[in-house]
Amino acid sequence: MPRRKKVKLELLQCMSERKVSFRKRNTGLVKKLSELSTLCDVDVCDIILNPFHSSFDVWPSLPGVQSVLTKFRHIPEGEQTKHMYNLETFTQERIQKTREQVRKLRMENRRIEIEQIINQCMSGGSFDIKNNYNLLNDMDLVLKQDIQELFIRIKALKG
Amino acid sequence: MPRRKKVKLELLQCMSERKVSFRKRNTGLVKKLSELSTLCDVDVCDIILNPFHSSFDVWPSLPGVQSVLTKFRHIPEGEQTKHMYNLETFTQERIQKTREQVRKLRMENRRIEIEQIINQCMSGGSFDIKNNYNLLNDMDLVLKQDIQELFIRIKALKG
DNA sequence: TACCCTATATTTAGCGA
DNA sequence: GTCGCTAAATATAGGGT
Numbered sequence: 001m002p003r004r005k006k007v008k009l010e011l012l013q014c015m016s017e018r019k020v021s022f023r024k025r026n027t028g029l030v031k032k033l034s035e036l037s038t039l040c041d042v043d044v045c046d047i048i049l050n051p052f053h054s055s056f057d058v059w060p061s062l063p064g065v066q067s068v069l070t071k072f073r074h075i076p077e078g079e080q081t082k083h084m085y086n087l088e089t090f091t092q093e094r095i096q097k098t099r100e101q102v103r104k105l106r107m108e109n110r111r112i113e114i115e116q117i118i119n120q121c122m123s124g125g126s127f128d129i130k131n132n133y134n135l136l137n138d139m140d141l142v143l144k145q146d147i148q149e150l151f152i153r154i155k156a157l158k159g
Numbered sequence: 160m161p162r163r164k165k166v167k168l169e170l171l172q173c174m175s176e177r178k179v180s181f182r183k184r185n186t187g188l189v190k191k192l193s194e195l196s197t198l199c200d201v202d203v204c205d206i207i208l209n210p211f212h213s214s215f216d217v218w219p220s221l222p223g224v225q226s227v228l229t230k231f232r233h234i235p236e237g238e239q240t241k242h243m244y245n246l247e248t249f250t251q252e253r254i255q256k257t258r259e260q261v262r263k264l265r266m267e268n269r270r271i272e273i274e275q276i277i278n279q280c281m282s283g284g285s286f287d288i289k290n291n292y293n294l295l296n297d298m299d300l301v302l303k304q305d306i307q308e309l310f311i312r313i314k315a316l317k318g
Numbered sequence: 319t320a321c322c323c324t325a326t327a328t329t330t331a332g333c334g335a
Numbered sequence: 336g337t338c339g340c341t342a343a344a345t346a347t348a349g350g351g352t
Binding site: 007009010011012018021022025026027028029030031032033034035036038039040041042043044045046047048049050051055056057058059060061062064068069071072075079085086087088090093 | 166177180184188191192195198199202207210214215217218219228231238246247252
């Protein structure tokens with residue numbers, strides 16, 4: 001059996017699990033922050049409310065955070081949000097990417113299904129278009145058209 | 160040839176590399192922040208000075224950061240730093256862990272080296288202690304003592 | 319509870335277009 | 336410069352102790 005499953009991105013219901021996950025991920029996060037900071041020469045800070053101690057974890061340190069905050073406040077309001085990478089842009093980007101992936105998977109499925117139909121037809125299978133349409137009920141219109149064209153070509157090929 | 164090497168944790172000298180790394184890692188960071196937030200029900204914010212646009216990336220949003228900041232300021236000064244996980248504690252923890260790993264690797268090396276010497280001796284190799292000391296010049300005192308004892312035992316064993 | 323381990327899942331460096 | 340891809344590096348869930 002697999003030792004690890006993909007975790008669903010939602011609140012961990014089990015409290016002890018949540019605690020463990022928090023500790024691990026907090027550590028990882030801080031590591032990544034420090035890496036970004038040194039690799040790219042970037043001023044970074046974060047503040048994480050630790051729900052288990054009702055205290056905050058602050059990176060890189062209290063004065064460090066305050067220094068970044070001061071710098072942040074000194075940027076003109078208009079400039080602050082320009083190029084800003086935040087929850088909104090992040091989400092938009094992810095939706096975009098996911099759509100793109102879905103598109104690709106659809107293409108791949110189309111390829112495979114078309115291949116199967118060709119194989120089926122070439123090896124003397126049925127040419128019952130209606131039946132195959134049924135099988136491929138949920139497919140895109142474009143795909144159906146492709147398949148229709150394919151059937152015609154296969155018929156022509158076979159005589 | 161390997162397509163990817165382990166990057167040294169220091170400022171990336173090549174500017175374009177740095178830029179690419181920044182974009183990728185910033186994305187990853189924000190993803191992890193959002194995961195921590197939803198998995199563990201945690202208030203999080205971060206502010207990253209984007210050195211390439213002289214602007215800030217703010218997570219999760221400007222009001223979001225301000226809300227966390229307000230909460231942060233409302234915690235009594237003494238409580239703020241209790242349990243705080245920051246650059247210092249992070250570094251201490253990593254030093255501790257690294258030492259522990261070094262210790263373990265030493266133990267493992269000892270085990271392997273001792274094994275080799277035993278094999279060498281049992282298969283009729285030399286018993287020249289001085290020579291073997293030379294080979295094992297950098298080893299711990301404890302290891303040397305262990306080996307000395309081993310030589311004696313092997314000699315006894317062989318007659 | 320708080321570690322440690324290790325098999326999976328995830329991140330990302332290096333490339334090629 | 337940007338993108339997508341892929342393999343190597345890394346993070347971490349689950350399961351021990």
